[in-house]
Amino acid sequence: MIAFLIKRLFHALLVMFVISIIAFAIQDNLGDPIQQMVGQSVPESEREALREQLGLNDPFVVQYLRFAGNALQLDFGYSYIFNEPTTEVIARHLPATLELVFATSLLIVLFSVPIGVYSAIRPRAWLSRLFMGVSIIGISIPVFLTAIMLIQLFAIGVSWSPFPADTGWGAWLNDLVSTEGGMPAYGRGRPVPVFGTWATNFASLEGLTYLVLPAISLASIMLPLFIRLIRAEMLEVLQSEYVKFARAKGIPLRRIYFIHALKNTMLPVITMGGVQIGTLVAYTILTETVFQWPGMGLMFLNAIQRSDVPLIITYLMIVGLIFVITNTLVDLIYGLVNPTVKLTGKPA
């Protein structure tokens, strides 16, 4: 176990090294930061002096080594647009994103497992067919469109009256197809400070309502994906010899489904899940933009638009780190769930 962790730590360092090179290489190709920093009236000579002063004229390797040396001391430079250390900017935006991703993951886990299992156990039931149909729609609609539709339906509200409103049943049906709106869909509201830069939306009911729409739209692609994955895996496991044998042993169906089959179903799902949590962090760019959620995604988009190279680089490093950490955690969990896997430092 210890050997495994040490080995993974070494892997992580290697991955981070590669990410740092790629992230740093971006800076040469992302416009001129000087142009973003100074006004139109600043003469070329001053610009050149500034460029020299910031070290933007040095060779790539020199610049990278300077960057890497500083990075090891957790100094990723100053953000041009915020005029403060990028690490502080990130620290301010990270909690919002992590909370959004956490809420989304919670939604995915809570809904994908029961729905996936149900539609595998009863593949022909109308409810299963409905889930499968809706999930295809979820996968195929882009996140930003889902987000905008959610805002229209639940934040703004729609009042349709396709039925005659002067009859009792018509009014009732009109009410049924109309929505009230009123759900918050802009920013985080007033999150409760916990410590340092971390303020949470989970501490109050009002905070939670701010999470609802962004979390649903962020989940709109991943949730159907997981439902379908769990269903497919479960269907396969239910065909296996050991499930037949369990039935021949007279084990109650409930235990066969939830112990014998589900445990085997979850093995590949856990692996997929680990990779997808990292992807969720990346997907937040779209969701956060639509909902103006003050997280890293929104911050990253601003950084790109304004060529804030140090901030972009720091963001890429942090996201890379999140990927590495979640993958290691998932491998640990996988090792605990699957008895055929032993966590060792030795190559397999």
Add this chain to the structure above:
Amino acid sequence: MALLDVNHLDVRFALRRGDVQALRDVSFSLERGERLGIVGESGAGKSVAAFSLLNLIAKPGYIAGGSIHFDGRDLTAMSDRALRHIRGHRMSIIFQDPMMTLNPVLSIGEQMVECLKAHRRISTREARAISLRKLEQVQIPSPAARLDQYPHELSGGMRQRVIIAIALLLDPDIIIADEPTTALDVTIQAEIMALLLELCETHHVGLILITHDLGVVSQVSQRMLVMYAGRVIEQGPTREIINDPQHPYTQGLINALPQMATPGSRLNQIPGSMPSLDNLPSGCAFHPRCGFVERADGTTRRACIDLVPGYVTSGNGRVACHMVAEMLERERIPAEEIR
């Protein structure tokens, strides 16, 4: 009434292009403690027969007719709940491939204890004690350590021992063994077979052994069924069938044993292969491969091509063959004339 009484069992598979009949008119019985062998080529319906006994045929298969009386009750008319208490409790099954039969993520102990708990009100401690005793009976090395091991830590032979121990856990009346040694090494096959036989004898458990190995059947079983294309074409006491097979197919099977061929010459075989169940030939399903459709005098026995043969009693057994029926008929007439 026998412990197990199967009458005119019909099993079908509902496929999109129509039903395929996997078993037709299968009847046999098993007395308490008796050992029955079922032989036939692959696809003859042996495994379907085994699974239908526990009403465990996977969809789209279903029992279309007939009855399975076990201990006086008809399993085909029983509720799922009642059936569950027979499965693994009064009747248990041993599958072909021990590598696939045990759940890879549950320990051996869990898989044994859950079986006991499914049928008895029992504490985990007691259940583990019984499990350990059964593991000792199947002569597995260091049985106590096995309880907390997982299937992948055991060899194929050891896993099949564990599965036999699970089959014996609740002291069932019948064990159905579906080619229990096919997936094992030749050296271990004999060991496992001997163990199974010994345990069935000491515990007075009935055994239904499904195999394509005539040698094993002749050593183990008291009575046997020969299946072809979903039908039982011959059944009776094993000794009689092995020594004096009536049906041309049974004769062919026995003739195909390597020890029946002259050393150095080619092995005997039955020409052709078994028809697929959704496209059975007319009349007797075996007639395209049968050497007796033509009589010795050169005339063709039309019934073989046109009529599905019924059963005739021959000795202590029953055979479904027009040729045998004709011979029996011929023997009977002179006997009556003498009288």
